[in-house]
Amino acid sequence: MKIEGNFEVDHPRAEVWDKIRDPQVMGGCIPGCDSVEQVDDTSYRVKVSVKVGPIKAHFNLSVEVLEEDPPHTIVSRTSGEEGTRSSVVNSDNVVRLAETGTGGTRVDYIADVSVTGRLGKFGLGIFRKKADQLAEQFVVNFRDRLGVAQ
Amino acid sequence: MSKKILHSLNLNGEEVEVATPAGATLLETMREDLRILSAKRGCNQGVCGACTVLIDGKPVRACLTLTARCEGHAVQTMEGMGGDRVMATLQRHMVESGGVQCGFCTSGILISARELLEEDPAPSRAAVKTALSGNICRCTGYRTIVDAVCSAAEELAQ
């Protein structure tokens, strides 16, 4: 399942890049994120809770930054499982930052997500909607964190 | 985790005490604790109909019914239909029509059909197909099953 999207903010690219590379900022923006722990320069441990209707899942994820080209591109891989190991999540993510003509930044993201196991048996379409919804929420939170452009 | 709870059930006309895991479904209790085996686990999600039983005369899915909820209600399975003339007639017509192939769905189908004839002793073919639409059969293509129910109803009407 591919999740793609983009959004624009008024802030300069360098600032957006710094925020995106700040685990605490990111942790605060990911909906349902319970904690972010930096393991080393390029890897993180993240706990996320997701709820779809009556179904709740708590994931322990590890995020590995595979490629970094500041302040343009960041390629990462997320993998992890539910606490009870009954579902497994993997995601390959690419985030690209581009300068808009007006001094702002355009953020494009693509994530190729797979969920197998317990939650993988749940309907195909609803996952995408939920993911899109989470992505939208992320953008709202991220804008909040950036605050009003100087 | 396998703590068992004692329930008293009215099963096939008899009062039965059974210890079964907390939150167990009627299907689990019948099969694992009582060895009542005519109801089958075909999907465990209420879709296939192979576990259909009667509760207070109404067909329900044993896989979606909690045993705890059955206290105070009458549960009937194929094992308890021995003296039922309507069921005997349905069974005979199923045997003769070719409506039985692998047989895994058969108990559930007959239980749905039995209740239909209670509600509507002279059902049209369309009514039979509607009544059986919650019981999947993968072998027969349904034609001979519908034949059996209709011809049983005709015989019973005489």
Next chain:
Amino acid sequence: MSVVLSPGSVEDAVAMLAEHAEAMPLAGGATLVAMRNAGLVEPTHLINLDCIAELRGIERDTTGGIRIGAMTRHCDTAACNDLTGSLLVLRRAAGMIANRVVRNMGTMGGSVANADPAADYLPALACCDAVLEVAGPEGRRKISIHDYVQGWYETALEQGEIITAITLPAPVAAPSAYRKIARVTGDYATASCAMALDPDGKGLRAAIGACGPGPLRDRDAEAVLRGRLDDPEAVLDFAACLAALADPLDDVRGSAEYRLRLIPRLITSVLSEIALQTEVA
């Protein structure tokens, strides 16, 4: 495995839900037990609502309005003679849920609380302007069906709240109908349409199911359409308004594109079906 508790009153049920963090209310079980069997939910406690008298039965109030207890089985709704005219749509929707056996188990309250976007009641209830009565730790309140669904499987129900009844305005003598497009009999809808004609035959109320998180209903567009039902262009404009509200899924039952295509087709076909009923009547 879950402990089953069987409260005798709504208040007790609400208290039990509040007491156990991982408790879930159990209505008919048709969906919840299936999900539990598949390991999708793992409640420590199931609060069995089957022993609460208040949740049962279909009643008419003094104004002719209808109150359907949350634990009313689909089979009873499908057979309810009080659901006539403008409310017949709800009866028809109930009769198309899953199959005869599951209809003996599933309840209106359970189905509405689960808020599956492809289930049959929500569009029918939206078409009927239903109001939900709910009870929770903060007491009792009412929620309009139009405010009920807030996202994918997300509703206006707060933590610990249960639906106690669904109330409907008094039926009026006007035809109504429900049509569901599904892969096979008894499947969830790929798309569905609930529609009722105004008593004077000049306007309609319509709700589309399975094309977004909740039913699609556009009362402004209905007002614009009023008086122009025999104008095919106006009907298609109306359908376009509903399609504009859609946010359909791509799933095993059909693509988002197909669902969008079905919205105007459903509106026109159900409208002609209703028109036929009027002529016959």
Next chain:
Amino acid sequence: MSLVQPDPVFVGGSVGKSIAKPDNLEKVQGRAEYIADLYRPGMLHGAILASPHAHARIRGYDLTEALNAPGVVAIVTGDDVGDGRMGAFIKDEHAIARGKVLYVGEPVAAVAARTEQEARHACRLIKVDYEELPAVLSPEEGLADGAPVLHERLADYIKVFDAGSAGNLCSRTELSEGDVESAWADCDVIVEGEYTTQAQAHVSMEPCGALADVDANGRVTLWSANQSVFRVQANVCESLSLPMSKLRCLTPRVGAGFGNKMEAHIQPITVALALKAKRPVKLIMTREEDFEMVRARHPFRVRMKTGAKADGTLVARECEVLVDCGAFADDSPGVMGYSLLMCGGPYRIPNLKASGRLVYTNKLRFGAFRGFGNPQVLFAGEQQIDEIGDRLGLDPFAIRRKNMLREGDQWFVGPRIGSNGLALCLDAVEKAAKGPRADGSPRNFGLAVTAHISGLLGTGAIVRMLEDGTISLNTGATDIGQGSDTVLAQICAEELKMPFDQVAVASPDTDGSPYNWGTTASRVTYTTGRAVRAAAKQVVDQAMSHAAEMLECPIDDLELREGGRIGRRGANTDVTFAQISGRAHWAVGGPLVGSQTLVYDEPTHDPKRAIALGLPFPRIGVFSFAALGVDVDVDDTSGQVTVQEVWSAADVGRAINPRLVEVQLHGGFVQGLGYALYEEMVWDGARLANPSLMDYKVPTSRDVPDAIHTFIIEDPDPSGPFGAKGAGEIGLNAAAGAIANAVAKATGARHSHLPLTGERVLAGMLDSGTSSERSA
């Protein structure tokens, strides 16, 4: 208490009578025992941990927590099963994932515990350390340069035919006769297309399961839901490196198979658990596991081109298939090879060329499913026949009659056709479907024809006359509900001129039954029936010898009389089987036993006629033929197709039990209807997205036409028992092709992708202008 009267007793003349299956009685009473209904003293319950990855190396397991979980007795992983590999055509599959996992859902570990709940709980506590590898999710990806390789040791695997395996190419097959390339120039009309078909799930109502017990000497007894106790025995022994003499395989009642239970499912894992736990273990799959772990019908990509002369005479066809194998070969090489043998249809096409590639992918294995590759190529081929007919103004019956194969012709690459009732099938359908509907409206009629073999491989029968003159028949053929026990008993009773109910059929048992390859390939009536008849004949001959001595006359003067008696022609005196058998048991010669084994041995390939490379079945079988007509409606709102009426005519040589043949035609058609209209396994990346009956839909009673007319055509095959040929698959093959032709009639649009969902059909109607978009 017996509620239902036993079947009427037929004295002699069993063949051709619609005798009710004796097993029906216990089934309607809910007393039939399937695998899940068996319990043994001290029995444990098993559960399986499935792979969450499509392709990964297993670096290790941590079982500590799981072993300490309540109720757990034993855990089996790839470390416990040795290096043995099983497989019908290519031995590429371990009992359980070992070293690598190759698809999401592949069994990685299994637990035996006191209860199923405890076993499932413990599975979730097993930690597996995986190193993920890139995955191959389509045949095209698998063939690409630099694709990740699933089976690094493919070259070393044992193969039973010239597979041509390399990289991810599991096998390739190339067949040709005539000269296709130059034949196109002789064609006045050519149609060409690319078609895709989807994966279909068998959905036997009974999910797969097994129960294994180990005796004091370490010998294993294994009950399982299966289509062949002998294939179970071979697969378990190959994958666990057990001598076959150490494993006895039995079968309870089986809740249908359709191909799903022919090769192994979880029998090897269940045996491994029982051996490790030293206690009986029962493992029953959930419906979801049955979808995700067993097998399914292959998705095909078919490129087909057909050419004809202006008068409709077919000149040439070329067919190229690309087949998704899934992670293991299973029956796939056979399915692909068979689909190519069938791709010309039952037609005289002098220039025919077929080629196929079968490619490993990181998905569930695909395998045998009723039709065995035939429905996929037929969907393409029978549409092209109609298209040629349309172009030339020939109706569907006319163009098929003009080109159909006749008795004595040779099938593609060589097999000689025995009996052929196709013309009679076409006549029956045409006559019955003629004219408009009852309400006067025109039909949307679609036609397709098909042929299917019955035959293949080894089989046997032992007929024993018991002391009282009644009969015990033992064949080793598993009755999966279709009624083969009944049919074989009818053949036996007929040969012995005995009442049907005096023939008891023994349940298959690898300890006592003669070898039977399996209940598959529409073969039991034909092949096992031949063995039964021959074995029964031996018993008759032996009885005759006794009777000659008892009646003191030459054998030539004796006749077999109805009811188990032998008498002297023209005289009233006779001796009964009871008298004969008593004499044989106690005095002279020993008990009467007839025993016959055989293997189907007519070669498929005629090297003088055709070129064949990588042919997995060197000896296939005899041909049954069928014609199928359907009348459909298409809903203008949704595009959904409803089949209104069906005419299914099949030449089965001789119907041993006409009712059972009819039900095969009904059931086969309805399974084919699901395939044609909505059944589809959908993958989201590597994950099967609809492994449940909530999301994967099969036809219900309301989705099928009430009017399914069947016509049994009997053109006896000289080699078949009483002329009989197979009937198990032929009712399904043509469904999708006939429905596609009817949809084309109704909507003016041709479809090259299955299933014909409302969505696809509506899009076709909008394209062809038979419906219009309703938009503002």
